[in-house]
Amino acid sequence: MDALSVYVVGAGPAGLFAARKIAAAGHQVTIFNRDVRPGGLAEYGIYPMKHHMKAGLRKQFAKILAMPNVEYFGNVALHCNGPLSCDSLRAWQPAAVVYAVGAQGTKKLGMPGEDASGVYSAKDFVYHYNGLPPFSSQDFSTGRRVAIVGMGNVMVDIARWLLIDQPGSKPDEVTVIARRGPFEVKFDEKEFDYVEQFLDRRAFRDELARVSDVVAAAGQDVGAVADSVFPWLKTEPAAPPPSRLSFRFLTSPIAIEPDSDGRIERLRVVDNLLIRQGEDTKARATDKESALPFDTLIFAIGDVADPTVGLPYGKNEYLSNTDPADPDRACYEVFDPATGSALPGNYLVGWARKASEGLVGKARFDAERGCEYVLKHLAQATQGVTPTAAEMLDELQIVNDSVVTKQEVERLFAAEARQAQALGVPEFKYPTNQEMLAAIHEGQEAHCAA
Ligand SMILES: Cc1cc2nc3c(=O)[nH]c(=O)nc-3n(C[C@H](O)[C@H](O)[C@H](O)COP(=O)(O)OP(=O)(O)OC[C@H]3O[C@@H](n4cnc5c(N)ncnc54)[C@H](O)[C@@H]3O)c2cc1C
Structure with missing residues (x-):
């Protein structure tokens, strides 16, 4: 089987568990995430004092990002009028795109x-x-x-x-x-x-x-x-x-x-x-x-899907396909109103598919179930010439010079762990992107000097 290139948009539980399932099948996964750090609501929604639960999830997420065939670009949001849009993603000709952007709209x-x-x-x-x-x-x-x-x-x-x-x-x-x-x-x-x-x-x-x-x-x-x-x-x-x-x-x-x-x-x-x-x-x-x-x-x-992402949008939600012959498969496929059928190779998982629905375990189950259909699609898919991770990063950095890679996320976590230790608190998070980026760059300089 040839390794195909798959993009996952969103690095909450659904996006990360989707990435793991697709990467474990041997494909090359690139994750694009709005936030600097991965985790989505597991990081920024789950109650701050649930340290044990959050630490356990972070460990699982770190293992996923450490997979050699998973790339991560954080601090880059998909937006219908932005430099990274659904169209620009498709122009890179991946074999599939999995949308796991959660429910970011406000009811x-x-x-x-x-x-x-x-x-x-x-x-x-x-x-x-x-x-x-x-x-x-x-x-x-x-x-x-x-x-x-x-x-x-x-x-x-x-x-x-x-x-x-x-x-x-x-x-x-x-x-x-x-x-x-x-x-x-x-x-x-x-x-x-x-x-x-x-x-x-x-x-x-x-x-x-x-x-x-x-x-x-x-x-x-x-x-x-x-x-x-x-x-x-x-x-x-x-x-x-x-x-x-x-x-x-x-x-x-x-x-x-x-x-x-x-x-x-x-x-x-x-x-x-x-x-x-x-x-x-x-x-x-x-x-x-x-x-x-x-x-x-x-x-x-409860929340609703964010219409500015640029996916076909109905009443408060992204449009997913329907097919009486196989409703389970269809509900994970993005529906294209222009053709009246599924947009080939485009999938929805987690809260992006069903807003505010259940806990992390459910988001994970939903992502893994959806990815069974992604893998079936990949078994017959072909793809054009896709850019390498370095080429994508170069292109992204033309419009946003603070895109964060998975190595940089590791440096951020190390810097925050040092801060937590120095302050004697169970965990520490930099509250602004500027501070996160500064901590990453300080970590980089220390790494280069050593
Ligand atoms: C207040 C609250 C408390 C919760 N507490 C618990 C709990 O205690 N235990 C439990 O198991 N579950 C809890 N949950 C539920 C759990 O957080 C969700 O089930 C789970 O996070 C949903 O995962 P998701 O990946 O679908 O969405 P999200 O976690 O929302 O992840 C979405 C990801 O997409 C990214 N993204 C968004 N828009 C874009 C864009 N335009 N371009 C690129 N990336 C984008 C975001 O940065 C984020 O990383 C809680 C939820 C809430 C709201």
């Missing part, structure tokens, strides 16, 4: 006031506290009364950050705003354990009483909440917590009212009904409005 509700200051998307907020440039250096100030919209694990991470680990003063109250009711929580119990001591039990019981009739109309009994979804109600914290965590169920935001400085002051909401639909439920808005005072609002309602 908007389209309501008035969404652009007020103090209103953030969870992804950006999480990128900020996890140290991803440029979010790491931007203003994500929070106030005394914070609302988080959404009831998944990301909400819990953000509440944990605000209530426990955020440096400086903590909010007086974090309120979770949920479209549906207490039985529709999406977070894992073990994640909520981190913040349960802040849960205001009395306010929670009052909230259950407020929604009990509406919930009962959907066949649910709030009397069962403590035995099923909120076991923490059966205990009381040993001491009164310094901040309160509360829930507002069956509530949908409809407008944000800013103060005279342009910062959110109130969130206008409507009450929802809960409608049973078979095994599931859905929320239906009523016209009963109220205004809740908040100075910070974080939307943790």
Whole structure:
């Protein structure tokens, strides 16, 4: 079998595990990644204090990058109007391109006031506290009364950050705003354990009483909440917590009212009904409005694909192919609206294929499954004359002289490990690209001098 040239765009878990599968089959893989460092949300999304999990993933990723037939170019983003675009990648004539760019677009509700200051998307907020440039250096100030919209694990991470680990003063109250009711929580119990001591039990019981009739109309009994979804109600914290965590169920935001400085002051909401639909439920808005005072609002309602990448785009997602004869294969193929069929040799994996879907294990599974079809394609594919890694780097550096190679990533990690040791902390990350690049170049000079 001839080794063919395959490009992987994105070096999060999906991109890296895709690269491993394709490289292990003997092909030459080149990864292009927006961020300087590889890892994606494993690096910049997973909660900062999950050191053990992050270290384990970094080790696996380092092994993938160390494969001799894997090249890495970091700090280079694919953009429809940029120097590196889908077309320019294809002009290099790889045998296949795997898009693993994650879900970098922001889901908007389209309501008035969404652009007020103090209103953030969870992804950006999480990128900020996890140290991803440029979010790491931007203003994500929070106030005394914070609302988080959404009831998944990301909400819990953000509440944990605000209530426990955020440096400086903590909010007086974090309120979770949920479209549906207490039985529709999406977070894992073990994640909520981190913040349960802040849960205001009395306010929670009052909230259950407020929604009990509406919930009962959907066949649910709030009397069962403590035995099923909120076991923490059966205990009381040993001491009164310094901040309160509360829930507002069956509530949908409809407008944000800013103060005279342009910062959110109130969130206008409507009450929802809960409608049973078979095994599931859905929320239906009523016209009963109220205004809740908040100075910070974080939307943790999932993300969407980034349309600026330049892939065929539908409603919030890249278009993937459909084929009733083989739906599993088709869902990994990029759909080309111009021909009405798959764009040959172009694949989607991970959160780029299905936004905000599951944990790292799922992204890995999805990438490896998708790559089975990539490998089948490669078994019959031919390719033109593709540039070597050095030629690609030369071309990329004409427009961006700070493209980072895998050797440079190793130097960065070594510099950061030295910093962590000097500071006596479990891990250290440079918060700006300039600092990362400076650390790489210092490492290079030291290496050359030795
Ligand atoms: C807040 C949060 C907490 C989480 N916590 C956990 C947890 O505790 N445990 C767990 O298992 N999972 C967790 N997850 C889920 C996990 O992070 C994802 O399942 C996984 O990272 C998805 O992988 P991916 O590679 O598809 O996307 P991503 O991880 O988003 O990777 C996308 C990659 O593409 C690159 N990229 C983006 N745009 C471009 C572009 N235009 N050009 C080139 N490159 C580009 C990015 O730089 C990035 O490297 C969490 C997710 C979030 C949001």
